[in-house]
Amino acid sequence: MLLLSEGAVAACPNSGVHLPAGNLERALITLGRECKFSVLVQTSSAASYNLPEKILDSENGEFEQALQQLLRGSPFTYERVGPSAVAVLTRPAEAEDDTEALPAHTEEITVTGQSLTGSHLRHLQLDSYAPIDVLAQPELEITGAQTIAELLKFLPAVSGNSTSTSVSNGGDGTATVTLRGLPASNTLVLINGRRIVSNGFGGEAADLNTIPLSAVDRVEILKDGASAVYGSDAIAGVVNIILRRDFEGLSLNSYYGQAQRGDQQTESHHITWGKNGERGHLMLSLAHYSQGALMSRDRELSASADNRPRGGTDQRSSASPEGFIALDGGEILTNAENDGYRQWSSDDRYDYREYTSAVVPSQRHSAYLEGNLDLGENTLAFVEAMGIRTSAKTTMAPTPVFTRFDNGDLTIAADNVYNPFGEEVVDVRKRVLELGPRIQKNRTETWRLNSGLKGMWDSWEWELTAAFHYTRASESLNNLIDPLALSRSLKGPEICDPNTGCVATDLLGPSGSIDAAQLDFIRGGSVVEGTTRMSSLTYIVNGPLGSNYAGDVLAAAGAEFRRETIDFRSNDAGGLSFIGGHASGSAEGDRVIGEAFAEISVPLAEDSLWLDGAMRFSDYSDFGHTANPKLALRWRPSPSMMVRASYATGFKAPTLIDMNQSGYQSQEYLFDPCTRSDANTLPGCRGQADVARIQYLTEFGGNPNLQPETSDNRSLGLVWTPRRLQGFSATLDLFDIRQNDVIDTSPQYLIDKNAYSALFTDRVLRDDSGDITKIFATRLNIGAREVSGYDLTLRYEHNSAEIGQLRWSLNGSHMRHYLNQAAPGSPEEDLAGTFVDAASGGAGSLPQWKANTGVYWHKGRWEGGYTVHYVSELEESFTLNEKRVTRKINSWSSHDLQLAYALPLGLRFAVGIDNLLDRDPPFAATAFNDNFDGRTYDLSGRYWYTTLAYNL
Template identity: 45%
Template sequence: MSTASAPVPVCFPGSLAFARSALLAACLALGLSQTALASTPEAVHFVVNAPRLSSALIQLSKQSGLSIVFSDRVTRDLPARELVGHFTPAAALDQLLAGTGLAWELIDNKVIAVYAAGCGDACPDARELLDRYPVYVPGLEETYVYGNRVTGSRIRRATYTGGAPVDVLAGPEIELSGAQSLGELLKFVPAVSGNATSTAISNGGDGTATVTLRGLPANNTLVLINGRRVASDGLAGDAVDLNSIPPAAVERIEILKDSASAIYGSDAIAGVVNVIMKRDFHGFLAETYYGETERGDLQTTTQTLQYGTGLPEGSLFLSASLYQQDPIFSRDRDVSRNADTRAEGGADQRSSATPDARISLPDGRTVIATADGYRPATDEDLFNYQAFTTAVVPFERTSLYGSASYDFAQWLTGEIELSYTETDAEAVLAPTPVFTAFEQDPLLVAADNIYNDFEVDLADVRRRLVEFPERRQRNESEVARMAAALQGLWADWSWDFGYNWSRSEATEASSAIVNADHLRRAIGPAAGCQGPPLDDCVPVNLLGPAGTLEPAQADYIMATGQVSGYSELYSAGFSMSRAVDGLPAGRADVAFGFEHRRESTRKRPGPLLASTSTIGATNFDATRGKRTVAEFFLESVVPLWKSADGLAKLDLEAALRYSDYSDFGTTTNPKVALRYSPGPALLLRANYAGGFRAPSLNELYEGVTENQAFLLDPCTQPANVGVLPGCTALGDPSRNQFLTLEGGNPQLQPETSESYSVGLVLTPARLQGLALSADFFRIEQQDVVSSSAQYIVDQNARFGSFEDRVERDAMGNLVLVRASNLNIGERRVSGADFGLDWRFAENRFGQFTLNGSTSWIAEYLAQQDASAPREDLAGSFRDEASEGLGGIPEWKAQLGLRWNRERWRGSYQVHYVDSMRERVPDSDRWRNIKAWMVHDVQLNYTFDVLDGLRLSLGVDNLFDEAAPLATSAFNDNIDGRTHELKGRFWYTRLSQRF
């Protein structure tokens, strides 16, 4: 973890006049320390093994902690020699550059410049040097270092610590984590909590993966790829599917934990996750990965091929990978095999739709079908659906990625990126349940139906159709992306123009569900269903025990529901930036630009789902929407004060963004930050930012959606009947799913926020290599979009309100809830982030690095509307299936120890999640979900027999710590978004690089 920006991939030094001409010359700067000097006499153990000199210099920079700047034009075609052993940084550079015609020089006491040797004092003027020595010329009076844009800024920086904290997951950390998907990688980041989705969410998931910072919904975190927006999930989603990004092609991930609407626009209320893809790669890599749990399931494989090379005037990188993951079934883990957790202090959440028909008779009796007739129903006549479900969904991802750059001239560079990803996930769900009384159009077993022995109309029949094949939900997606950019110089300005397109297409097919129209006819009056010879209708026995549904009956009522959709984004933008010299406290920087964006989405159900004619899948109307966005931004960094010795300084950062949306109007969002350094060892920072989130196209234009939502009905508790105004009769306590109608609202306005943070970064001189950080934050969010059916039910029961939105039958049972999107909610989240990064001095045992991060949520106040009380969700869990925001632990932390020695490299990581409280379903009892700690370890070795061959062995959850019980969780009795069900997991990875 780091509170500073990642090592920057592009850097441009030179004199002021020279910098104006060479700003976009291809070069690379990797900086981990602003104070380390090349002249340090301390020897470091280096393992530098790369086919090209540019890659070798990158490795040297990472291992030494020094900033090294060089031109890709100079090093592009030069091979590299292997460097293994103890050297001073100066000696290591001399070894690498021997025989190349290149030399190095220390500039500004903190940056090493590599340049073409032989110039010295006899150098020609800078214009001639531009062609011969494109990045650095020794002997010039001033040197400026320009970097690339770091996450959270439009201004190019190098080795920069900004006004807000940024966590960086660099390539080595990603590799040492063993994660094979970004959702898995980000799950344990301390700042991540709440309702992130992944393939660990089966019932209610769709095969996608999202990230949620600070416990805010996924649509409050902006996900970028190389600093650019991409299309959301194809089924009218409002968040980017992380499963569409292959980790093998990722260079690093930067997580900005602060509102950034002034920099990036909408959706960045909680922060930004910027995925930086690989570019500097030389040679050919073939890699294979295999892993499985100790119990023999969740077999996971990844095959990767990558190729990169330098071209005479550019570079090329290609990557292809295939990822496959087998399932875990709920029945194969102790904690998840049964929905009845009363023995562990929980609740019985088994379903009242049983394989043997459960029938409520008009005289008030409830009976269960048996082979010999019927018997009275008991409280134990319930169905354990978790004996059938997948806990982790089988998943396959095929990914292609390519990038190229070309230098048209010294002042003009072009870049292009192309990617394509296919994903396929298939969840297994319990057999379809039928609740005849609680469909949008109720079903009635007619008195004269040939299978009705009671000879009266039966309104409430519950039956689990175990005669059907497994109910399966298959989600497939195709995601394509293209980004192109031109970067150049004009007078004192650097400029860039970019065009970006992405499209996500997705389909969902639900098989072995029920055609409700056919079932209505099949259980209706005998005259309306006389058999195929007469009217193509097959009478269905819904009243018998398991096994009595004949194949012909099952075929008649069984159906498959389908839905397809897409999300598409086009954007074009132009920006300019420059340095402003002559200020008393130093150089200022300014950037401005504009962006035009077009977004569109469509979700189209098949005929059955569109006509609300299925049971066992979501029925809904089509969704279609589009918008255009025009935005202008301005950003500056201004030095306000600097001490005479230059060691103390005060800087101001300011940004402003104006956005014009075609569907709701305009908004302007500012950001102001102060950075004060009283000396090299301490940085103090404070930040204010205004934020907004435009309502998603789905929230605006979603058609009416029918859903069986998990709700807690206060009227099913006897103590509330006759006491609460809305509870006039006792509802059926055996039910926990209720028909809910939701929909969009074209009149929605943006969610808005104000964010504050204050923090420090401490790098004590007496403890070399140590960096400590602490940042306190507060987010206040207004006009939150909400469509809470649970809130409507609670308010109706407790106060008698929302009478037009809540329907109950004559027996007091909740029949229907109507909910639609409204701007009514508020949130206030406050807490702190703590960081540790300690690189110990090299010794005979090797190089050790300790890093850790902790997130503390002090309060999470949520309010449904102005009339409702505020509820503090910090340290609590409420499942998304019950309209909650998921698990929000007060404390979440991770601590890692990395080790390097010669050809060995190892990692030991500890992940900790604090305990959380939850309300036991169908009661007023609260219980604690236990704290959870897991240990991950990995060891790898680079062979010297076959140059470039590396073997990695790893174990996740080394001590097989079981996920803690969460009795209110819909999926598998655990919070699958916070904890993991898999247990101990072994894996190995073998890679060969040429």
Template identity: 45%
Template sequence: MLTDCRRWHRSTRSALWGLLAIACADGSPAMAGDNRVADRRPGTGESTRFAIDASSLSGALIQYSQQSGQPIVFSDRLTRHLPATPLIGGYGSRDALDMLLEDSGLDWELIDGRIIAVYRQECDGQDCDSPRDTVSNNPVYEPGIEETYVYGSRLTGSRIRRTDYSGSAPVDVFRSPDIELSGAQSLGELLRFVPAVVGNSTSTAIANGGDGTASVTLRGLPASNTLILINGRRVANDGLAGESVDLNSIPPAAVERIEILKDSASAIYGSDAIAGVVNVIMKQDFRGLLAETYYGETERGDLETRTNTLQYGTGLPNGSLFLSASHYEQEPIFSRDRAVSASADTRALGGTDLRSSATSDTRVVLADGRTLIADGAGYRPAGPDDLFDYQAYTTAVVPLERTSLYGNAIYDFTERITGLVEFTYLETEAASTLAPTPVFTAFEQSDLTISADNIHNPFGEDITDARRRLVEFPERRQLNESEVIRFVAAVEGLYDDWNWDAGYTWSRSEASQITRNLVNADRLQRALGPAAGCLGAEIDGCTPVDLLGPAGSITPEQVDYIRADGRVSGYSELSSISFNVSNALLHLPAGRGDVAFGVEYRQESTDKRPDDLLASAATLGATNFEATRGKRKITEFYAESVLPVWRSPSEAVTLHLEGAIRHSNYSDFGDSTNPKLGLLLQLGSELLLRASYSRGFRAPSLNELYEGETEEQAFIDDPCTRPGSAAVLPGCNGQADPSRNQFLTVQGGNPALEPETSHGYSAGFVWTPAALGSLRLSLDLFEMEQEDVVSSSAQFIVRQNALYGSFAEDVTRDEMGNLVLVRATNINVGQRLVRGADLGLTYHFPRDRWGQFSLNGNATYLGDYRARTDAAAPEIDFAGTFRDEASEGLGGIPQWKWQLGLRWHDNRWRASADLHHVSSMKEQLPGTGGTRTIDSWTVMDMQLSYTFDVLEGLRLSLGVDNALDEDAPLAASAFNDNIDGRTHELKGRYWYTRLSQRF
């Protein structure tokens, strides 16, 4: 297989292995000595800088081969159950290999003076996995031997294969052992604690306004600004005309590692990579059968989670096969089951009262201005506590069920050409629970006036403002289903000195959403109208509805008449053909130079179809919208190069220049050309300085371009609700009702949108001091400027209208000054400036009789997050603040977010302890204009595992998340559960166990 490295699977004798390896490894360094690697002990000769952190010995040996440039052969049967000792620092090749094989029962020697062969130290005749030839005395290898031809691996953010592990921009790598130690059962759950991930990412922790999908938001930019790849290839977005890929559509059990590039990469990958790239690498090099089961639940007995996984991998005569099947179930957490989220009234906790004015007993405003509420014995004046607490009904974490299948097959057509076929099928089901449907007759798109002669109207006048929570209805249920299919066929190989690959990718995401127990607005309008138009079900098919009475006044017959369900379905589809070539120019004066070229043709399409009720804005309690349909074609060309600019006579100091450029042609808006430049200055073996500049762009999504008009009740802070402001602001014609915080908003697409553009800068260093052994420190400063941001901000329009009287044609108020309707169409008006720093730490303590300890840490500091909705609007610094997405905010943007992990392993034992920290944030209290502080939050996750020797390959893991049971801090302005559910977790202490058996 010609991928990250070249591995051949053959059942030949050692002589053929030696000839094959020599042929493949032409140009790799020769090794001195008869049977051992040349002695390069520190202090006695040249050393190699190693960064080996694989969990298995198989992975560690492959990393050793990549980083040392030495071809190696070994039996996966010998190594697959053995752990590896992390190795970071400068070592001689011999010393490094000896350290990797220490206490493993394995040894090594050279074949034909060039290829390292790993074998078992002791041999008992036929029981030895690597018997020796009686004539040559060389090891004889069985099927399953792996030979690695090292010509480099692709690092996310580059199309060039490299043997080093550092580029001009920082890349975080989460390998399979890291994923396992996290205990996460979904990629969204794993990535939420990454320090660079802040803002409005979605997950199943977002119930009201969520749909069971998960996204990632690097640097606090929207999810559409982070490109999601699988094995370096694009994937279709979420099926409901989504702006990004649903991470829940990627089967985590089949993931080998995740690489996160924290830098703009439009020059390499094209659109959507303004904030960075998340590249999910799936498993390939897997041998044997794995059966695994996982169970977890919170200390309070909810959020029960089960995962069952089967995986099988085998070597074929000319290739390999890998299959993975997994089933995942997650039960819910209800808002009422946690103290912080039990009530929308958080005044006792230091927050505010966000209960709804749509009460179970009807709240009515009469023509004389009086506000009354039904109490079963008539009507009384409404008081400040006559509000509805919807938190008693809602799910805080959505129950989810996921079934996934993944497989790949690799076939070596020749020694230089390899084919790959990859397939994914995944189904998900999510079901969230919401409070019964509210009715605000004065603020719906339909005219819901209760006629004076309606048989249930006791006031003898038309009622235009009645607010009622329909508790006679069952609670609303939102059911989301999705089906994702992905297929890849690729061929790659070597021709002379050129590495090439050609591939076809097709993926499709289909999704549907059903919201039950809504209100049919057309029927309700008729049921509230003049008596002559609604005489009874037996007479004219219409049942008058008692919307003005106390809770229980709406009879089952009335419920049946106006109750409705809303359904929407859609798909996103992507297909692409690509061709890439790369070459190492070995004869440049300063060393090896690399170039890569490529072309990609891509088609994208989406279709979101509401049923007739939703499309005609005829429901209450759900989002009404028109259909969205769009498609486009994209052709892209790119070139990339890494060139050695200068090398000192001692070769200890080198300067490399990275350059890339990509030209993109879109059928719907035109062309975009984006370059990137980077510098790498290596100062000896200890210090690497790096810097980069990149220009990025994001093509407006098909949804942003072609979305039909969408109607929703958006959370808006209306300045006209404050007494002191309403009297003086030019856009206010009276004090609006302060008890309302949701207002009818209509949004829509704009085919005239232009791409968002950005300029990104970064500079930093990687320091690996030899005097401190295996310490590795990194610091990178970054700045990103973004212009022409696509915005559809009803909040901005309302604020500008109130303060300055602008956007008068988009804001409608009634005669009392209340907001009736806000129109907000997508436009290119936004600007952002983000500055900060990324820090990284890795240290492996010297191994002693207590085992091996390692320390890993990452942190992100956001010093500035300046944004403006329009060039004429004031610039606001959001760094260190929280503003909920439901109020058109950016979510939580903490200035500091870090994680620090301690790892330990000793023979069959492994353990980890991880701290996750989010700094405090400021929030604005709704309706008051005041601010408060959301407390900082630190949690500890722990895990312990043991591999049994009674049954080889059996491993038991026990873990606890949030071991100290740290409560999520109150966010008084949060729409969901009074916390920032995208940053903090509501679950509290969570226990889990995992049992796996590998054969």
């Protein structure tokens, strides 16, 4: 996958570029789209200059040749300002001085008429006060990526607990992005600069799977806080997905790929049609995507949960098909079919990986419609509509039963017809293979409509947008066990009377002893359905506020009114979670938000010093109001050097789930210090607890009194573009994010405090033996974080007739600190360079270094790319033989290769290989899913793919 970022590749159609009659602005937009080149121009001057219909020649796909033809005889000229980017300027002599102020580079590629992510201002300065990565359409084509989550996964600034279909147990078919290792709810996802509805299961974050990559023109990643510009959630940064617009013609594209081992077959097909008219434009894009499964058993790394040979622990389950049966005298038995009852040993643990899917099969169908109509008087009506349906199917091992620790009274009565021991049996752990594997099906249906008006008044631009977004999600998990039915079936004839339809269940027999009648009586399935809605009305205006001795003062202002609602429910068994699943509980809530915002850019010295500021005031109906400012300074001491610095405050509003959820229960993967042999010395322990347990029943809850998480963001950057080395640029940006009042529910923190300090006895419930029976984890504003580090980017482009266009890029991110404090008074931990699995309440993989570098080549009909992704080593800690050990997770790199050829008649053929050297992900002893972190690495191995495209 090629992630050179920032810029595009010139590749005009060899047949030429047809431009209908119209103004220069529209002609430049069409030329830029057709030739995959970025153009910067002042909208007002370009819109007032009209051109006749033209057909531009483009021999060998050369963009500049076509641009020269377009501007010939006009009062405009152009200047190359960066890799695959030009600025169109007026020809008067006085403009010559202005062009000197333009640096011979661009860090942010700005398409005509578009503002950059992180600002509503539209100005000619190409210098942003914050680092932005841009992945443009030609780069999207050469990567081979078919989803946005796949595209963003290896970006250096992305780390932590994003979700995707590479996460099976614990996944829900959605995909999110996590900048700087902060939770996904701290990264704001926009479409065309506008907020979108969050996922249907509570709105924690936007689901990237509901945005088809085939409709995307480019992705801009702002690596800085932006609450002053966009409001809530933009603490770690912003991912702005710009959809294709102004496309004209017909485009067909088909992709097929599969792992070298013959699985994970993936295909996608999309068709895009667009037409320009005298007064407007219309575009329609249809897409289908299908990803095949990869099973845990089909890779050596993930085939077994017993990691002792690799230096880890045995994570196989004590709930085995033959059973774990604890009797009153302390004897633990198992029932092997041939041997009858015998002593249970650790060798009887069950390896559930035989059933589990490592990469979840999924499908998506989407439709995207875009159009605009010129109403005259400098006013344009526009509409953007999108509908997408997604589905995913996760396979998990058959349901385990833990009679002592699951919900309900699951004690096996002494007079149960299948109890041969003549005593109550409290603790039985059994894997009910007879039910078959658990199948989790996730489906979503998302609709988005943005419509409005935009135009110009004098030299000011304005836009009024009304948005209506809706997502409906459902999740079904079958082959579970109803705890109420199982409770009855484990009792004697007085309670489980066959005459009333009760069927006694045999949990004490060997595997296969539970017959069809028993299964029918205890079988259950959970269903969760949720909807999230958002409607908004936004007005934005921007333009020159005036001028001073140093230049124009630019300003933007606006207001937004938004309503958000959620409603989701599950069919829990009388408020209890089905055994083998989780109880999602329910939540219902809505809020109304009113916001006002403003921005200003003031030049302090001509072409060398600017002061930028922004402020946003937000009023929420459920918790109150907040105001967040941002100040930035840009200084150019020389034409080739720029220094930028910024300070901002930010906030993340508690989600409606955070405030309103009730009844959510899950078996969490946690560690109880009371299982240690020295448990008698710990204040909160009542002797040594059961060492065989790795899961604990946890109930999470919302809190209507939550307040927003707050942050302070600081950045300092240096941009170097030496004039003597044309095509080269380097940037270095330091960042520091300090976050307070973090909303957390950490059950591991509660257990630790309970064991070591005898605290939270009302939240961590233990029985007389000291074993945890239940944990209550209510959301609270208790945490604090500080993340600091720096980003480094180097780029070079060389063009010559002999070798064509050659581009090289290095993009790296270093995490210096990730200081985390779980609660006031608790110790502060530095998590940078560590891995703590999300299943244990951790922040995931937080590598100190993450980088990619690559080379891209294009000449005539040929183009190719070679990319290397790198993740530095990590550390993980766990208990092994009652000792706390720390081990290294090895560094990892992946090499990707692509080659494409433009055939005659508009055809393009490409082949690619991801993970060329077939490197396995590094082993992680504490990773619950498949012995590695699926959020950071890829299990597929060497992966081949091919694409065939037709453009007319």
